[in-house]
Amino acid sequence: MAWKNRESLLQHPLGILPLGRVEGEMIKAVAGAFAGEIGMPLRVMPGLESPDYAFDRHRIQYDAARIITRIESMDLAGCARVLALVDVDLFVPVFTFVFGEARLGGRVALVSLFRLEDRPERAVKIALHEFGHLCMLDHCRESRCVMHFAKGLGHLDRVAPYYCRYCLGQVTYMAGV
Amino acid sequence: MKQQVSVLVVDDELIVRESLYHWFKKEGYRAETAPSGEAALECLAKERFDILFVDMKMPGMDGLELVEKTQERYPDASVVIITAYGSIDTAVTAMKKGASDYLLKPFKPDQLSLVMEKILRHKRLDRECRYLKGELDKITRFDNIIGESPEMQALYAMITDIADTDAPILILGETGTGKELVAKAIHAKSGRKNAPFIPINCGSLPDTLMESELFGFTRGAFTGAHAARKGYFEVVAGGTLFLDEIGEVSSRMQVDLLRVLEEKKITKLGETTPREVDFRLISATRRGLERMIKAGTFRQDLFFRINVITLEVPPLRKRASDIPLLVDHFLTRYSRETNKRVDRVTSDAMGALLSHGWPGNVRELENAVERAVVLSRSRTLSLEAFDFLTPGRKQGVPDTRNHTLREMERVHVAKILEQTGWNITQAAGLLDISRTTLHRMIKRNGLEKP
Known part of the structure; x- marks a missing residue:
């Protein structure tokens, strides 16, 4: 789907959407990384409240899929794709937690800041990783590439905050830069 | 490489199917989903899947039944059970029925990666093993002739x-x-x-x-x-x-x-x-x-x-080191033909096979293994399974009270000669006499080579 819509995607910026209490420093770091790594047009969208509608009482966590569905149904203010930064702990049903969530070729990616211990460089890596999935990228076998699957914070810290040249080629093609 | 690995997610909950499906896609695997055991079997009938992730509790055919059917029809496919915390016992039962591993819901993403790595490593080793067995066969077999x-x-x-x-x-x-x-x-x-x-x-x-x-x-x-x-x-x-x-x-x-x-x-x-x-x-x-x-x-x-x-062509007694290889070959053949799983021989039994004279050579060995497999009730052939090779052992020494010494000599020499396939040197060694004496005894007793 994303491939078919590439032309229309190129005409619109990537929206960065804060949900709940997200520090300006985090937003700045993520926006800076996208501008530096990919050089694509960005728009920081007005922040929204914490996604209480996705709260699961049994798991005391927030359902990532429900948040994505809600954002997809909203008016994205001319943004072709949205990267939402959330301050809550995310889960998908089979996993205990996720740092972020995005569907291959989808329009909305989530980045949870909850487990990142207020370290912007970690948020940047998750954001670039999930954006890669929006650009149809699988997990990369190159261990330093930001698209490499990070099993935990230790792994995440060993990953570089940029794409390998193959993944970067795909992302820049999809971003039209 | 990962693209070649196909995964089938079987779960009645759409959200679970989707979560796993998307994860596998992101990991670069070829993934499909099925909402029930019955649907999974339909998928398996249409195309080959390397790994199945199966929810234990499903309406209709449950995970356990699907594991059994998969093992029966598609033994090369690995099955991973997904289960809730309370049903570990069932997961263990599934493992006994042939499942490769199980995951407790919810699991950490790295647990899923570890399970995948483990299964793929096992599959790779299995492939290597089959390849090496094929290579070994090339060395130990020569156009259906077996022996190294x-x-x-x-x-x-x-x-x-x-x-x-x-x-x-x-x-x-x-x-x-x-x-x-x-x-x-x-x-x-x-x-x-x-x-x-x-x-x-x-x-x-x-x-x-x-x-x-x-x-x-x-x-x-x-x-x-x-x-x-x-x-x-x-x-x-x-x-x-x-x-x-x-x-x-x-x-x-x-x-x-x-x-x-x-x-x-x-x-x-x-x-x-x-x-x-x-x-x-x-x-x-x-x-x-x-x-x-x-x-x-x-x-x-x-x-x-x-x-x-x-x-x-050397007689079997001159290449006794080939006997285990031949036994293994005949076990495989007759297990398949009789539809029985008999694939082991105890060390006692192998010792007896190695020390037997095999006057009928490979054909006699083949018949012995076939008979033992046909009559076997267990997976392992014990010494008793080959009792028929040495009738005296089980039936006891025949009544020789009325035999003369000369008659006893004739019977014993004939038995040793039969046991060694008429190898004079071996027979003389077993009887602890010289070859000349043995030749004299053969002549005296009117024994003839069959």
Whole structure:
């Protein structure tokens, strides 16, 4: 789907959407990384409240899929794709937690800041990783590439905050830069 | 690499199916989903899946039943059970039924990666194992002949060397050593491999029948010849003719054979004009042809004709190191044929097989293993399964109270000779007497080699 819509995607910026209490420093770091790594047009969208509608009482966590569905149904203010930064702990049903969530070729990616211990460089890596999935990228076998699957914070810290040249080629093609 | 690995997620909950599906897609695997056990079996019938992730609790066919059916129909597919915390016991049952692993919901993403890594590593090792087994088979097998002993390796080298020549070959060997397999191997490696290989057992055909079978006849050549028929010399047309037990051929047939071998021409019964034939002759015998020549029962000129190259197939007792390999081969064959899972032999039983004399050679060993497999009620063949090889062991020593010393000597010497396949040196060693004394005892007791 994303491939078919590439032309229309190129005409619109990537929206960065804060949900709940997200520090300006985090937003700045993520926006800076996208501008530096990919050089694509960005728009920081007005922040929204914490996604209480996705709260699961049994798991005391927030359902990532429900948040994505809600954002997809909203008016994205001319943004072709949205990267939402959330301050809550995310889960998908089979996993205990996720740092972020995005569907291959989808329009909305989530980045949870909850487990990142207020370290912007970690948020940047998750954001670039999930954006890669929006650009149809699988997990990369190159261990330093930001698209490499990070099993935990230790792994995440060993990953570089940029794409390998193959993944970067795909992302820049999809971003039209 | 990952693209080649296919994963089927089976869960009645859409959200679980989707979560796993998307994760596998992001990991670069080929993924599909099925909402039930029944749907999963339909998917499996349509295409091959390497790994199944199966929810334990599903309406209709549950995970356990699906594991059983998958193991039965698609044993190469690995199954991972997904279960909730409270049903670990069922997951353990599933593991006993053949599931590779289980995951407790919800699990950390790295647990899923670890399970995948483990299964893929296992599959890779399995592939390597199969490949190496194939390579090993190439070393230990030679066109269906099994054996890795130095004697057999020398035989394989000889077969390779002589296969492409057209010289007649005489294969010597005791009964049951596999002379026909050697002849087939020579044919398969020769330039005649695309033409027929025709084996004829000279001992089983009466003289007159053998003549008509070999040379063929025209219609009306003799009473009962209602239609013309080609003989084997013609039918073989460029292939290999294998005459087993050539020592059994009558004097008259020996003359006819000699003529064919010298002239490469035959005259059909009822015809007067000879026709050319093209074949390679391989003969075999278990009898000492030299002795027969001395006794005047086998023609020396025919012997020289058929004996351009001689191959000797060693008896099994001279290559006892091949016995475990042969036992393994026959176990596999007869387990498959009898649809039983018998794949082990206890060390006691193997010891007994190794020390047995095998006068009937590989054929006797094959029959012994077949009988043991047929009668076996367990996966492992124990010493008792081979009791029939040494009847005295189970049935006790026969009543010899009324036997004279001479009678006892006769029985015992005959038994030892049978056990060693009439190997005089071995038998003398077992009896702790000299070869000369043993020869004297054989003569005195009127014992004859079978």
